[in-house]
Amino acid sequence: MLLRTITVENGTGEVVNAAVLCSFAIPRIDRNILVYTLNEEDRHGTAKVYVTSAVPQENGYRLANLESEQEWQCALAVLKQITKGEQS
Numbered sequence: 001m002l003l004r005t006i007t008v009e010n011g012t013g014e015v016v017n018a019a020v021l022c023s024f025a026i027p028r029i030d031r032n033i034l035v036y037t038l039n040e041e042d043r044h045g046t047a048k049v050y051v052t053s054a055v056p057q058e059n060g061y062r063l064a065n066l067e068s069e070q071e072w073q074c075a076l077a078v079l080k081q082i083t084k085g086e087q088s
Contacts, residue, residue: 008063009039021049026074032056033060033075034063051075 003019005006010016018036025032030072032054053071066072080086 006034006036008036008038017048023054024082026076026078029071029074031066031071031074032061033066033078034061035079051079 003021005017005019007015015027016038018038021035021037023032023034024072034052034054035049037047037049038075042048052063052065053066066075
């Protein structure tokens with residue numbers, strides 16, 4: 001499977017390529033959500049996945065943390081729909 005990649009800064013400020021797993025909009029909370037991985041393993045041997053808000057800017061997007069409980073709950077609800085193959 002071919003994945004699209006984006007350039008992001010990791011936790012140490014190094015610029016790395018991230019594989020985009022999926023992205024979606026949640027109009028109810030006016031957010032674009034991006035799910036990506038840096039192909040890092042966590043302590044259980046599974047890949048770490050990052051969920052972030054993609055905020056439009058003049059020259060592209062800026063990634064921002066999901067800050068409210070509502071943003072997290074909405075993002076999780078959509079991810080559950082995606083992984084279960086449900087239609088809304």
